[in-house]
Amino acid sequence: MEAGSSSKRVEEAPDRNVCILQVLEEISRKGKPHEDVRSVPFDEKDPAKVFKIGTTLGTEHEEMLIRLLQEHPDIFAWELKDIPVIDLVVAVHRLYVDPHYKPIKYKKRTFS
Known part of the structure; x- marks a missing residue:
């Protein structure tokens, strides 16, 4: 594994969390009539x-x-x-x- 790849993953983590939150919001929105x-x-x-x-x-x-x-x-x-x-x-x-x-x-x- 490259040394720079682990720091790259750490930097991408906030974007992943935002994406997960967007998906959860969309699911809750779809659940309402x-x-x-x-x-x-x-x-x-x-x-x-x-x-x-x-x-x-x-x-x-x-x-x-x-x-x-x-x-x-x-x-x-x-x-x-x-x-x-x-x-x-x-x-x-x-x-x-x-x-x-x-x-x-x-x-x-x-x-x-």
């Missing part, structure tokens, strides 16, 4: 279950959306027990490697 929303109860029996829909929808579209959401309650997972079990064949990745063979370490490649 672009318009005002109102809460619509999903189930009168459980007031904790609500949908948030935009206030700029017309009355007809709003009623259609609410009716559609309430007609299909089985597609929403409000609690962990509502989530169906995912088959491990789909969710787990395995590498079928013979443990009797020694791993091969390849030479590091440099790209211009």
